[in-house]
Amino acid sequence: MDIKSMKNYLYWLYCQFELITCSYLMEPWEKLLFYTFNITMLAMISYTAYIFIPVHVSTAFQFFLHLLGNQHENTVSIVK
Amino acid sequence: INHIVHNGGLYKRPFNEAFEETPMLVAVLTYVGYGVLTLFGYLRDFMRQWKIEKCQNAIEREEQKDFVPLYQDFENFYNRNLYMRIRDSWNRPICSVPGAKVDMMERVSHDYNWTFTYTGRVIKGIINMGSYNYLGFAQNSGACQEAAAKVLSRYGAGVCSTRQEMGNLDKHEELEKLVARFLGVESAMAYGMGFATNSMNIPALVGKGCLILSDELNHASLVLGARLSGATIRIFKHNNMQSLEKLLKDAIVHGQPRTRRPWKKILILVEGIYSMEGSIVRLPEVIALKKKYKSYLYLDEAHSIGALGPSGRGVVEYFGLNPEDVDVMMGTFTKSFGAAGGYIGGKKELIDYLRTYSHSAVYATSLSPPVVEQIITSMKCIMGEDGTTFGKECVQQLAENTRYFRRRLKEMGFIIYGNEDSPVVPLMLYMPAKIGAFGREMLKRNIGVVVVGFPATPIIESRARFCLSAAHTKEMLDTALKEINEVGDLLQLKYSRHRLVPLLDRPFDETTYEETED
Numbered sequence: 001m002d003i004k005s006m007k008n009y010l011y012w013l014y015c016q017f018e019l020i021t022c023s024y025l026m027e028p029w030e031k032l033l034f035y036t037f038n039i040t041m042l043a044m045i046s047y048t049a050y051i052f053i054p055v056h057v058s059t060a061f062q063f064f065l066h067l068l069g070n071q072h073e074n075t076v077s078i079v080k
Numbered sequence: 081i082n083h084i085v086h087n088g089g090l091y092k093r094p095f096n097e098a099f100e101e102t103p104m105l106v107a108v109l110t111y112v113g114y115g116v117l118t119l120f121g122y123l124r125d126f127m128r129q130w131k132i133e134k135c136q137n138a139i140e141r142e143e144q145k146d147f148v149p150l151y152q153d154f155e156n157f158y159n160r161n162l163y164m165r166i167r168d169s170w171n172r173p174i175c176s177v178p179g180a181k182v183d184m185m186e187r188v189s190h191d192y193n194w195t196f197t198y199t200g201r202v203i204k205g206i207i208n209m210g211s212y213n214y215l216g217f218a219q220n221s222g223a224c225q226e227a228a229a230k231v232l233s234r235y236g237a238g239v240c241s242t243r244q245e246m247g248n249l250d251k252h253e254e255l256e257k258l259v260a261r262f263l264g265v266e267s268a269m270a271y272g273m274g275f276a277t278n279s280m281n282i283p284a285l286v287g288k289g290c291l292i293l294s295d296e297l298n299h300a301s302l303v304l305g306a307r308l309s310g311a312t313i314r315i316f317k318h319n320n321m322q323s324l325e326k327l328l329k330d331a332i333v334h335g336q337p338r339t340r341r342p343w344k345k346i347l348i349l350v351e352g353i354y355s356m357e358g359s360i361v362r363l364p365e366v367i368a369l370k371k372k373y374k375s376y377l378y379l380d381e382a383h384s385i386g387a388l389g390p391s392g393r394g395v396v397e398y399f400g401l402n403p404e405d406v407d408v409m410m411g412t413f414t415k416s417f418g419a420a421g422g423y424i425g426g427k428k429e430l431i432d433y434l435r436t437y438s439h440s441a442v443y444a445t446s447l448s449p450p451v452v453e454q455i456i457t458s459m460k461c462i463m464g465e466d467g468t469t470f471g472k473e474c475v476q477q478l479a480e481n482t483r484y485f486r487r488r489l490k491e492m493g494f495i496i497y498g499n500e501d502s503p504v505v506p507l508m509l510y511m512p513a514k515i516g517a518f519g520r521e522m523l524k525r526n527i528g529v530v531v532v533g534f535p536a537t538p539i540i541e542s543r544a545r546f547c548l549s550a551a552h553t554k555e556m557l558d559t560a561l562k563e564i565n566e567v568g569d570l571l572q573l574k575y576s577r578h579r580l581v582p583l584l585d586r587p588f589d590e591t592t593y594e595e596t597e598d
Contacts, residue, residue: 016572021116022113023513025117026165030120034116
């Protein structure tokens with residue numbers, strides 16, 4: 001029962017996405033092109049985020065610690 | 081509902097008009113949608129140009145490729161890339177009288193709306209929420225139809241002449257006397273086409289050296305008539321009396337642009353009900369301004385005649401004003417009387433002048449006799465002169481339907497524009513895909529609606545326009561409301577944040593330009 005209403009809700013969400021981005025009006029090959037482009041962009045962005053955000057966050061963290069004063073230097077282990 | 085007395089108590093009843101602001105997220109998403117469609121439009125144009133795809137729209141011939149391009153402007157781009165995708169919601173062929181229910185021929189398209197084929201099936205009993213049938217006189221049976229049939233067998237259908245030559249029938253004289261009596265003016269004249277009434281008579285009234293002050297959202301016929309006349313045209317913001325007053329003051333103080341001479345005439349062009357917004361003109365204030373600055377008023381009551389006022393006499397009666405204050409009262413017989421044509425009413429000297437100098441009188445064929453008889457019968461019915469109270473009941477039924485329908489839609493959470501009493505109900509859709517989706521989903525549920533997009537409305541403010549009728553029973557309205565509710569949930573159309581912005585409750589002065597406070 002829950003799975004069915006979940007599936008209906010997801011289908012409804014998909015319909016809203018279609019309406020907002022006007023892919024409801026596109027011919028099938030245009031839809032394919034549009035979704036391929038979107039999914040590729042999404043995949044690239046999420047891969048970039050996965051690779052780079054932890055490194056950037058920890059670098060920024062260290063930078064701000066260094067800025068606040070040197071007393072924490074020997075308690076922070078530098079990851080190479 | 082605000083019972084505010086402002087403007088010196090010119091209004092005898094509360095004036096409730098609201099145009100809820102577009103929610104920011106919806107506006108952004110609408111632009112996103114249009115952006116995606118524009119990109120795909122460029123892609124398709126590229127493919128058509130390089131012959132990757134078959135070109136099905138009109139293009140110039142080979143010999144004309146070096147001339148000024150015909151199809152490269154935005155209108156044509158919009159037409160072939162955006163309008164074509166949702167074209168099946170318009171030009172739907174109906175095959176019965178457009179009453180409260182209508183029959184429609186089913187059609188399908190196999191190449192994405194470039195061509196249509198009829199399946200042969202007729203969809204019967206579609207609830208008609210799109211016809212301008214305000215008082216329900218679009219019937220193929222009843223007193224009007226019988227009278228028109230009798231006149232048809234006596235006079236025939238064609239007139240075969242213009243009004244000034246051999247086309248002036250006794251029926252026309254009878255009609256004009258009746259119209260003058262109905263409106264409460266001295267004299268009236270009837271023309272064969274409502275659009276032509278505006279576009280051919282404004283040039284006869286004003287010319288070069290005159291000033292026309294026209295509302296922002298006036299109909300194409302008024303705009304065309306104003307441009308054809310050769311007068312200077314200045315636009316004031318929609319229904320905004322401060323803007324109009326500022327323009328009037330500037331006109332009187334500065335005169336004509338180069339020579340600084342006084343204007344020969346100042347004509348204010350307004351409509352009774354604006355059909356795209358559902359708003360009613362602020363007539364008491366316009367008349368007060370007109371009297372103060374000694375200008376003339378041209379009121380186009382195309383949608384409001386028969387639909388407003390306790391006895392259906394239009395927006396002048398709705399506000400309780402004197403019809404003699406309006407210099408030129410124009411209207412059409414298409415909407416509330418179930419016929420065709422237009423009329424102009426006013427003082428006797430004005431109408432006698434128009435009989436001689438109007439282009440429509442000299443060159444256009446006059447009204448066809450059965451149509452005239454339909455107008456005469458329906459007008460007598462509305463006035464109560466045929467002995468029954470059918471007309472009065474229709475007017476009251478329309479007012480009730482209007483109030484009920486608008487209230488229910490607002491409660492459901494849709495954004496509805498316009499005045500509470502106007503039978504034209506625009507429901508905002510905003511996104512381009514929802515225009516097509518709304519039209520199709522409503523047709524699947526057997527309700528016919530008119531959806532409007534660019535260029536009739538601003539590009540993000542596309543809407544569905546419902547025209548209520550006295551012929552709609554409460555059951556039909558309830559069915560329609562139930563389906564609209566369903567489709568609204570399906571398409572996520574309930575944008576209203578229920579922030580009913582009240583009209584300003586401080587007196588208007590020269591520094592106020594906006595009607596509402598945020």
